[in-house]
Amino acid sequence: MGATVTVGKMASAYVIKTGERIYVLYENTYEKNCYPHTPHWCVIGFGRIEAVINRIFTYASVTCGGMLQGPGGAIQPTSYVEGWLRALAAPHQFQGAHTSLEIREHGMTGSIPTDEAGPALNALRNGGHTDIADRLAKGESIVFSYRDDADVLCTLATVIAPWRFADSFIRPSGEPGGPALGYRRARSKAAPDVRFPGVYRLRPQGDPDGGDSIIVETDRGLSIGPWEYAVLQKWVEIYGPHELSHPGHFRHLYQGLRNHLAALPLLPADTRIQVDATKAKPWWATNAQTIVNQIGPQGRTLGEMTSDWKTFHQMTSFPEAVTLTLPSTVNAHIMRSSEQLDLLAVG
Secondary structure (H helix, E strand, O other): OOOEEEEEEEEEEEEOOOOOEEEEEEEEEEEOOOOOOOOEEEEEEEEOHHHHHHHHHHHHHHHHHOOEEEOOEOOOHHHHHHHHHHHHHOOEEOOOOEEEEEEEOOOOOOEEEHHHHHHHHHHHHHOOOHHHHHHHHOOOOEEEEOOOOHHHHHHHOOOOOOHHHHOOOOOOOOOEOOHHHOOOOOOOOOOOOOEEOOOEEOOOOOOOOOOOEEEEEEOOEEEEEEEHHHHHHHHHHOOHHHHHHOOOOHHHHHHHHHHHHHOOOEOOOOOEEEEOHHHOOHHHHHHHHHHHHHHOOOOEEHHHHOOOHHHHHHHOOOHHHEEEEOOOOOOOOOOEEHHHHHHOOOO
């Protein structure tokens, strides 16, 4: 599998005139399917602590599907996040002084690609940097000070890869920054009130015929959700704000989510499944209509379809066209919050 392998992390930081700390995240990686396996450092995050924490969880989420690994194989998002938090607690002193940027059709460091220029210019204008946006739009190459123009660079880092303006060094450098630059937060007494998605499982966990398919609850009722790894990935991806407001609970809550998904009951066999091909996206309409022709407009129960898992799995491509109706004797589970962790997680 063409995964990225992470072998090292380092954070650096500096203080700007407002007294705020700006963090730069470096990661040492190589591509698993490219030889030789020569790691290289790259800037993956730049900005104030809120921005880099969210970036860390975005990257951590990729471990759930195996596309980000360690040298020995799969890693957990919890250990990945904890590694970054250790790096942020003891950052090096950032050594950069200036960087430059211009809009170019082709280019790496020092460039904003033309196909990313629109979002970058909009972000600058929305952030109050219209003059910078106008100069870039005219084709000007602008020199920025990391300290004086930090707000501009932080804004750009939300829409373009930060290595385009902060990857000035082959490998990270700088002396240890000392406690004043570090980010350390004690574990909060209370855990955040997070939601655990998933109310049913299509098949037993690990079953090759749909064991990873999760049934979720939406505004329109029950729906065929993504595979289990994708449920985990999305949950981790958006966890950053919880770490900022209630630090120290991610490992506990992530294990709670895994326990929750493992304990989901099976979708009742007499759940009625109906398909409305008119609600499918245009590129799936023909497939949806084929299934309507097979199961009829009134649909079938899950029990009637257990010998035809291939047909059911096709429906996972157009969940917006599928209606799942539980038997009247069954109530759907509600998504469980962190307050119910006593039964779901380990301490």
